[in-house]
Amino acid sequence: MNDLLTPIVGEANIQSREGKFWVTPPTQAQMAAVVKLCHDRAWKIAIVGQGSKLHWRNPLAGADLVLSTAKLDRLVDHSQGDLTITVEAGYRFAALQSFLTQYQQCLGIDPPYREQCSIGGVVATGESGSWRHRYNSVRDQILGIKFIRSDGEIVKAGGRVVKNVAGYDLMKLLTGSYGTLGLITEVTFRLYPLPTPRVFYLCQGSAEAMQKLRSLLLRSAITPLSLDLYSPYLLQQLGYQPQWGIGIELAGVAIEFASNLLRDIAQNCGVTPQVVEGDFNRSVAHLLETPGRCKVGVPSAQALEIFAPIADRYPLQIHLGSGLGVLKGDDTWDRQYWQQELAKGGGFLSTYNSPMLSPPLQDLMTKIKQQFDPLHLFNPAGC
Amino acid sequence: MNLIGKQTPLDRLFAQFQQLLGKERVVRAPSDLLPYECDGLTSYKQKPGLVVLPRSTAEVSHILRLCYQEGVPFVPRGAGTGLSGGALPVEGCVLVVTSLMRQILSIDYENQRVVVQPGVVNNWVTQAVSGAGFYYAPDPSSQSVCTIGGNVAENSGGVHCLKYGVTTNHVLGMKWVLPDGAVVEVGGIIPEMPGYDLCGLLVGSEGTLGIATEITLRLLKSPEAVRVLLAAFHRVEAAGATVSDIIGAGIIPAGMEIMDRLSLEAVKQAGAGSCYPEGAGAILLIEVDGMTPEVEVYSEAVTQLCFKNGAKQVQVATTPEERLQLWKGRKAAFAAMGKLSPNYYVQDGVIPRTQLPYVLAEIERLGAEYGFKVANVFHAGDGNLHPLILYDQSIPGQLEQVEHLGGEILKLCVQVGGSISGEHGIGADKRCYMPTMFSAADLETMQWVRQVFDPRNLANPTKIFPTPRTCGESAKFVLSNPQGKENLAAEVW
Ligand SMILES: Cc1cc2nc3c(=O)[nH]c(=O)nc-3n(C[C@H](O)[C@H](O)[C@H](O)COP(=O)(O)OP(=O)(O)OC[C@H]3O[C@@H](n4cnc5c(N)ncnc54)[C@H](O)[C@@H]3O)c2cc1C
Numbered sequence: 067m068n069d070l071l072t073p074i075v076g077e078a079n080i081q082s083r084e085g086k087f088w089v090t091p092p093t094q095a096q097m098a099a100v101v102k103l104c105h106d107r108a109w110k111i112a113i114v115g116q117g118s119k120l121h122w123r124n125p126l127a128g129a130d131l132v133l134s135t136a137k138l139d140r141l142v143d144h145s146q147g148d149l150t151i152t153v154e155a156g157y158r159f160a161a162l163q164s165f166l167t168q169y170q171q172c173l174g175i176d177p178p179y180r181e182q183c184s185i186g187g188v189v190a191t192g193e194s195g196s197w198r199h200r201y202n203s204v205r206d207q208i209l210g211i212k213f214i215r216s217d218g219e220i221v222k223a224g225g226r227v228v229k230n231v232a233g234y235d236l237m238k239l240l241t242g243s244y245g246t247l248g249l250i251t252e253v254t255f256r257l258y259p260l261p262t263p264r265v266f267y268l269c270q271g272s273a274e275a276m277q278k279l280r281s282l283l284l285r286s287a288i289t290p291l292s293l294d295l296y297s298p299y300l301l302q303q304l305g306y307q308p309q310w311g312i313g314i315e316l317a318g319v320a321i322e323f324a325s326n327l328l329r330d331i332a333q334n335c336g337v338t339p340q341v342v343e344g345d346f347n348r349s350v351a352h353l354l355e356t357p358g359r360c361k362v363g364v365p366s367a368q369a370l371e372i373f374a375p376i377a378d379r380y381p382l383q384i385h386l387g388s389g390l391g392v393l394k395g396d397d398t399w400d401r402q403y404w405q406q407e408l409a410k411g412g413g414f415l416s417t418y419n420s421p422m423l424s425p426p427l428q429d430l431m432t433k434i435k436q437q438f439d440p441l442h443l444f445n446p447a448g449c
Numbered sequence: 450m451n452l453i454g455k456q457t458p459l460d461r462l463f464a465q466f467q468q469l470l471g472k473e474r475v476v477r478a479p480s481d482l483l484p485y486e487c488d489g490l491t492s493y494k495q496k497p498g499l500v501v502l503p504r505s506t507a508e509v510s511h512i513l514r515l516c517y518q519e520g521v522p523f524v525p526r527g528a529g530t531g532l533s534g535g536a537l538p539v540e541g542c543v544l545v546v547t548s549l550m551r552q553i554l555s556i557d558y559e560n561q562r563v564v565v566q567p568g569v570v571n572n573w574v575t576q577a578v579s580g581a582g583f584y585y586a587p588d589p590s591s592q593s594v595c596t597i598g599g600n601v602a603e604n605s606g607g608v609h610c611l612k613y614g615v616t617t618n619h620v621l622g623m624k625w626v627l628p629d630g631a632v633v634e635v636g637g638i639i640p641e642m643p644g645y646d647l648c649g650l651l652v653g654s655e656g657t658l659g660i661a662t663e664i665t666l667r668l669l670k671s672p673e674a675v676r677v678l679l680a681a682f683h684r685v686e687a688a689g690a691t692v693s694d695i696i697g698a699g700i701i702p703a704g705m706e707i708m709d710r711l712s713l714e715a716v717k718q719a720g721a722g723s724c725y726p727e728g729a730g731a732i733l734l735i736e737v738d739g740m741t742p743e744v745e746v747y748s749e750a751v752t753q754l755c756f757k758n759g760a761k762q763v764q765v766a767t768t769p770e771e772r773l774q775l776w777k778g779r780k781a782a783f784a785a786m787g788k789l790s791p792n793y794y795v796q797d798g799v800i801p802r803t804q805l806p807y808v809l810a811e812i813e814r815l816g817a818e819y820g821f822k823v824a825n826v827f828h829a830g831d832g833n834l835h836p837l838i839l840y841d842q843s844i845p846g847q848l849e850q851v852e853h854l855g856g857e858i859l860k861l862c863v864q865v866g867g868s869i870s871g872e873h874g875i876g877a878d879k880r881c882y883m884p885t886m887f888s889a890a891d892l893e894t895m896q897w898v899r900q901v902f903d904p905r906n907l908a909n910p911t912k913i914f915p916t917p918r919t920c921g922e923s924a925k926f927v928l929s930n931p932q933g934k935e936n937l938a939a940e941v942w
Contacts, residue, residue: 147697147803148832170699192641203641205649206618221894225886227799229615229831230868231604231653232875232886233913234895238617238649242641259699281559285582287673287740320743327740363639367559389560389639416643426633431645433901438894 067109067131074099079137086112086126092137094154094212094220094251100133101249101443102218110446113245115156115184128446135186138251143226146171149257150209150226155186155250170260174201176292178351178392186250192242196292196315196347199387200261205241207255213240213248216439226254239434245445247438261291261317265325266346267339269332270301270311273370279312279335280386281367286331288324291315292347295369295391297382303353310370310377312386313346314339350383358395364413365389372411376404389413458519459498459541465515466501466543470508474549476500485544488529488536489591490878492794492848497524497538502549506624506632506662509545513660514630516543522907523628525656527568527599530591532795533876535603535655539911545660547598553577554663561668562621562638567598567661574666583668586613589872590780601661604653606872608704608779609736611830613669615872617652624663625651628903638665650898655874656909658902672738675703676748677772679724679764680755685709685731685825689805691758692733692829696802698754700747703736705830709809711789712782712824712837719785722778726762733760733829734779736772782826783837790822790839794851797873798862802832811861812836819854833871834862860885875913881920883913 071080071089075096081088091097104111112129115136126132135156142152146169153162159173160181166172176195177188189211192204201207210224223236240247269279276295283293292315302308316324325339332339362382364372366389373382373393380399384391393415395401405415435442466475476482477499487494498521503509516523523543526536538544547568554564558581563574571592574585588607589595595605601623606615613619622636636648651658682688688707695702708716709731716722725732733755737747752763766772778785786793800808809825816823816838824837836858840847859869859882869875869882883892892914902908911919 145801145803147693148801149696150801192646202614202618205641205646206614215890215894219890219894221888221891223887223891223895225799225866225868227801227832227867227871229606229610229799229828229833229871231872232868232870232879233883233892234898235604235617235650235653236894236898238646238652239898241646241649243645247645259701284561285670289672289739318743319746320740323740323742361643363637363642365557365560365638388641390641412638414637414639414643424634426631427635427644427647430633430647430901434645434898437897437901 070103071100074103083132084126086129087131088134089131090134090137094138094214097133097135097138097249097251098214098218098220101214101216104131104443105217105441108441109443111443112447113190113249113445115187125445125447133249135184135251141165142252145226148228150228150254151257152210152226152252152254153185154252155184155189157185159183159185159188166257167260171257172260173255174207174258175204176347177204178355180348180351185253189241189250189253190243190245195351196294196385198385198390199290199292201258205238208237208241208253209256210254211237211240211250212252213250215248216441216443220251224254228256246435247444249444263321264291264315264317265321266342267314267316267325267328268306268311268342268346269314269337269339270307270309271335271337273310273374275335275337276310276312277370279332279337282331282334283312283314283328284386286327288316288327290324291317293386294350295384295386296350297373297377297380299378300350300353300381300383303381304349308378313342315347353381354383354392354394360393360395360401360415360417361390362393362408362413362415363390364408365411368411372407458521462515462519462521462543463499466499466512469511470501470503474502476502485526485529485538485546488526488531488534490532490534490537490876492842493534493537493877495538495540497544498541500544500546502546504549506626509626509660509662510630510632512543512545513626513628516907517629517905520905520907522910524909525598525602525660527596527602528570528594530595531599531603531876532797532873533870533878535874535876535909535912536599537877539909547596550662558583558668560638561670562665563668564663564665565597567596567601567664569597571595571597571600578668579671582671584671585666586610586619586669587616590783597664597666598661601652601664602654602656603872603874606828606831606833608706608776608828610828611705612701612703612738617649619667620648620652620664621667622665623648623651623661625659626662627659628905628908636665655876655913657899657912659908674741674744675736675738675772676744677766677775678735678737678748678751678755679766679775680733680735680760681726681729681762682733682758682760683730685809686806687758687760688731688733689809689829691755691760692805693803694754694758695735695751696830698750700750702747702751702830703738704734704828706734706779707825707827707829708732708779708782709825711822712785712826715785715789715824716778716782718788719781721781721785724774725778729761734775779826786824786837786839789824790841792840792842794838794840794855795873796834796836796838796855796858797870798834798859798867799871800832800834800862800865800867802830804865804867805829805832808834808861808865812858815854815857815861819850821851821854828871831871832867856882877912880913880915883915
């Protein structure tokens with residue numbers, strides 16, 4: 067294997083780790099050539115970015131070699147006045163956000179593992195975070211994508227402009243596909259003006275008070291950056307009272323107006339917003355890291371009721387705008403029961419390797435995988 | 450009808466459809482087919498073989514299954530306002546019209562979503578929920594007639610899409626009938642359900658992957674404060690530069706639209722632009738929304754930027770009635786072109802916003818070179834241009850020249866890093882320009898999706914992708930195998 071890889075990427079870009087070759091091609095063309103080689107030899111490929119989510123499951127299982135995008139980390143184009151940026155997939159998320167801060171701009175994403183993760187990883191997992199409330203999901207930020215197909219061909223879809231309906235939206239298909247359809251090498255995002263100044267409030271109270279607060283806030287004039295519900299257990303872990311809580315991040319020129327409005331609404335619900343210094347969203351994200359991390363979705367209005375039976379025992383965060391969130395389970399809990407419970411109400415619980423899909427959809431998705439990767443080369447552990 | 454001799458597949462379908470839907474919901478008489486022979490792009494015409502008017506998902510499923518069994522292609526149609534020939538029938542096809550699927554099925558304010566049938570007209574959704582303080586954001590200028598199903602298929606935009614996104618950003622889930630008649634539910638009541646994002650893939654598929662029969666949309670709450678500013682400029686380039694400055698200053702208004710001198714003249718003649726200033730070279734309409742203090746701060750900043758770029762005057766509308774007045778002319782602009790010229794041809798290119806002044810000047814130059822007047826009315830905030838080429842179809846050869854000019858404009862858009870369509874879709878009109886944006890391999894990859902959903906190539910065939918018959922020998926392209934065994938890529942680019 068080494069003999070065939072070396073002429074393509076050079077010795078320096080091949081390592082042997084845990085009994086597997088880790089290949090880190092420095093250009094997209096070299097990456098494509100390696101994929102082509104794997105295609106010809108039917109070698110199975112595990113794709114990694116910065117490796118920030120390797121502990122989620124066992125992504126290397128079944129792979130003959132590991133392909134890393136770590137060296138595909140170029141900034142391709144930053145069009146400041148157009149609020150768009152194109153980067154290679156190995157670019158680190160945190161580095162990109164701090165680069166953009168200089169221009170008073172940002173990506174509208176605050177994913178988990180944001181200190182270590184790569185852009186490609188964020189896109190492949192489709193992981194957004196609390197800012198989703200204002201900016202929508204990862205897929206909503208992507209204007210164009212370049213990826214390497216399983217036969218080694220580099221292809222693209224979309225473009226670099228903020229509006230574009232030419233051709234099928236393969237950006238959506240690839241986002242959240244966990245690297246099972248293609249190896250993402252380059253992504254164009256829309257950007258936003260950096261939301262400043264910012265302030266974070268935590269409101270705590272009974273389930274009834276939180277339910278009322280949720281409803282009033284969502285209907286109020288306030289347009290927060292994030293609006294999250296936390297279980298009593300999660301807040302207790304962070305040193306707060308073991309009560310339900312709602313976190314609200316406000317930003318922008320109307321911050322004082324919004325703060326006053328928030329106080330009025332909260333008072334109406336019998337709770338008092340407390341200002342939290344520091345990055346509360348990040349503390350929550352850290353707390354919810356693996357092991358046991360599950361992605362959940364519930365109709366937002368039903369979240370408090372549905373999770374009431376376990377809220378005292380498990381950390382839980384629900385983004386109230388979308389109903390998506392994260393629940394951190396442990397060895398003792400009945401995951402399957404919860405999977406079924408949530409599915410009943412149109413929601414889901416997924417553990418990153420076992421999404422529950424109904425048969426007609428599963429059939430379609432299998433066909434898509436088959437069409438894009440007939441030899442099942444990409445991420446054999448991922449689907 | 451073929452009474453003597455063998456029955457054609459269409460004859461058999463006609464009988465079966467009549468049984469399924471009753472006589473009045475199946476149309477075959479040539480004179481009754483006339484209204485269906487084109488969409489908003491009237492320069493292409495083709496009568497369908499049959500028209501059917503289903504009422505439910507089950508009926509659509511049944512219709513597609515029968516088409517599948519007979520190997521007859523079908524074309525979905527909403528209100529037929531599309532501007533790329535998307536709903537243009539193909540010869541001998543079954544046209545599936547959704548105009549009887551017009552129910553709003555459920556509204557859930559607590560979870561901010563609504564479920565509709567595809568034939569529901571765009572602005573009925575906002576009308577249904579505005580009393581409760583909500584609205585549906587994507588608002589094409591055709592919103593009083595076009596359908597949600599058509600919006601989904603084209604991934605339509607509108608004047609408020611700068612801040613709030615286009616159709617795809619507002620569709621949570623769909624009931625979808627596949628080309629073999631199978632019914633699937635993609636997405637759900639919550640965004641980002643596990644698995645591949647089929648809902649996101651199907652939005653914008655232009656009727657080539659099946660038919661949407663129920664659509665779950667996200668509702669937004671109405672903003673607390675809204676203000677519309679109208680700035681008048683001597684030259685359209687100055688209006689374009691103002692747009693770049695506003696975005697560059699970190700302000701994202703709800704919408705920013707430009708109308709140039711010619712389009713102002715048209716709406717004035719049509720009686721829809723009475724509140725627009727006389728003698729302006731261009732106007733820029735800017736809608737700012739949000740919380741009251743931010744609307745105040747941003748309107749002030751925007752006003753300053755307008756004056757900095759040489760605006761002659763800036764008008765402000767705060768009440769809903771005043772705002773409606775300012776928008777009225779913009780929304781009537783396409784139709785008003787009839788006042789200036791017997792025919793017009795709309796283009797729909799996108800460019801990076803910073804390229805606006807350059808591209809507008811180039812379009813003017815190209816228009817002069819070809820000897821046509823070009824009016825510009827467009828979603829300036831998104832860089833989505835709508836050059837309207839004015840011509841007279843009764844003069845032989847004019848349409849061909851206009852199409853050629855339209856093509857040159859599209860190439861210009863691609864050259865500066867843009868796209869050949871921002872919201873009207875590729876349809877029948879622009880498929881030959883797909884190779885200017887995408888390589889053979891890119892197009893082949895899109896065809897892989899087609900292979901999965903529609904291996905027999907029955908769903909709105911000949912749309913989106915270039916074919917040799919329509920695009921000539923020069924367009925070397927990727928063919929999807931009509932037999933549907935494997936895709937054969939003609940590597941002859
Ligand atoms: C005056 C005017 C102004 C316009 N302004 C705008 C604008 O601001 N923004 C914008 O984006 N567009 C605009 N358009 C274009 C057009 O209105 C939109 O593309 C609209 O979404 C089409 O809807 P429709 O119901 O008329 O669809 P049709 O024209 O009937 O069909 C459009 C496409 O959708 C497919 N289709 C229809 N229903 C379904 C379904 N249920 N499932 C699957 N496929 C389906 C058809 O096959 C076809 O390919 C404008 C058009 C006009 C005439």
